[in-house]
Amino acid sequence: MNQKLKIRLVRRLCQISVMALLIGAPLYSQNPNNWSPSLTIQGHMPPPTMSRVTGDTWSFAIGDFHLMHPVAFVEVLLSTKEFYFPLFISTLIPLGISLFFGRVFCSWLCPIGFLLELTMKVNSILRKMGLTYEVRIRDFRYAMLTLFLLCGFIFSFPVISVFDPPHILGRELIYFFTHQRLSLSGAGLLAAILFFEIFFTPRAWCRSFCPSGGGLSLLGIRRLWRIKVSPQRCIGCKRCDEACPYGLTPSNLTAHKGFDWAKCDNCGLCRDICPTGAISYSYTLNSHQTAQMR
Ligand code: SF4
Numbered sequence: 001m002n003q004k005l006k007i008r009l010v011r012r013l014c015q016i017s018v019m020a021l022l023i024g025a026p027l028y029s030q031n032p033n034n035w036s037p038s039l040t041i042q043g044h045m046p047p048p049t050m051s052r053v054t055g056d057t058w059s060f061a062i063g064d065f066h067l068m069h070p071v072a073f074v075e076v077l078l079s080t081k082e083f084y085f086p087l088f089i090s091t092l093i094p095l096g097i098s099l100f101f102g103r104v105f106c107s108w109l110c111p112i113g114f115l116l117e118l119t120m121k122v123n124s125i126l127r128k129m130g131l132t133y134e135v136r137i138r139d140f141r142y143a144m145l146t147l148f149l150l151c152g153f154i155f156s157f158p159v160i161s162v163f164d165p166p167h168i169l170g171r172e173l174i175y176f177f178t179h180q181r182l183s184l185s186g187a188g189l190l191a192a193i194l195f196f197e198i199f200f201t202p203r204a205w206c207r208s209f210c211p212s213g214g215g216l217s218l219l220g221i222r223r224l225w226r227i228k229v230s231p232q233r234c235i236g237c238k239r240c241d242e243a244c245p246y247g248l249t250p251s252n253l254t255a256h257k258g259f260d261w262a263k264c265d266n267c268g269l270c271r272d273i274c275p276t277g278a279i280s281y282s283y284t285l286n287s288h289q290t291a292q293m294r
Pocket residue numbers: 229233234235236237238239240241250251273274275276277278279
C-alpha cells in the first residue's frame with residue numbers, strides 16, 4: 001500500500017492559496033468608481049488606498065517585487081520590439097521554476113487548471129450517466145502559441161494576454177470586486193471552456209489549446225525535476241496511465257519507451273495512485289535515467 005504523502009493535497013493548498021490571492025487582492029483595494037475627491041477633500045471619506053498586492057498569474061506584484069509569466073515577457077518583447085530590463089528581471093524566477101520543474105505552473109498554480117481539475121470530477125459523474133460526448137482533439141498549443149506571437153509581432157498587439165484564460169479569470173475577478181461587473185467576452189469565454197470540459201472533453205483546454213501552457217511545455221522539456229518509476233516495484237497495473245490527465249503513460253518509463261516530457265506537468269496524480277509506491281520524483285539531468293534509478 002502506498003503510504004506516501006499525497007502530492008495532490010499539497011497542490012490543492014497551493015491552488016487554493018493562489019485563488020484566495022486573486023480574490024483577496026482586488027477585494028482589499030477600494031473601488032476607484034466610488035472614490036469621491038470632493039468628499040475626501042472635505043474629510044468625509046478617507047483617501048483611497050490601493051492594495052500593495054496587485055495583478056494575477058500573468059503579471060503579479062507585491063510592492064516593488066514583480067513577477068511575470070515567461071510567455072508574457074516574450075509577448076511584450078515581440079509586440080513592443082523593445083527589451084525592458086526590469087521586465088526581464090521579473091520573469092527570472094518563473095523562468096527558473098519552469099526550466100527546473102517543468103510546467104508546474106499548470107498543475108500547482110494556474111487557477112484555470114484548478115477549476116478544470118474540479119470539472120473533471122463533474123464530467124466523470126455525467127459520463128457514468130451517459131450525458132457526455134468525448135471529442136478527440138489534437139494538440140494545437142504550439143500552433144496557437146506561434147500564431148499569436150506572430151500576430152503580436154506584426155500588429156504590435158499582445159494577443160495571448162487577451163485570450164489567456166488564467167489572465168482573463170484574474171482580470172474578471174478584479175473587475176468584479178472593484179467595479180461589480182464582468183465583461184461579456186471574458187466571462188463568456190470562460191463559461192464556454194467550462195461547458196465544453198464538463199459535457200465534452202475534460203482538460204481539452206490544457207491538453208490542446210492553451211498557448212501559454214504550450215510555452216511552458218517548451219521551457220520545461222529538459223526539466224531536471226521529474227517522475228521516475230522503479231522497475232523493481234512496478235507490478236504493471238497501469239493505474240498511473242489511467243490517472244494521467246494528459247493521456248501520458250508513465251508506466252512506459254520502466255521500459256525506456258517514449259514519454260512526452262513536455263506535456264507532463266509534474267502533477268503527481270500518477271505517483272499518488274500507484275499502489276506499490278513505484279513512482280517518485282527525482283532530480284536528474286537525463287530523462288533515460290528515470291527508469292534506472294531507485
Ligand atoms: S501504478 Fe505503479 S505499479 Fe501500476 S503500472 Fe504504474 S508504476 Fe507500475
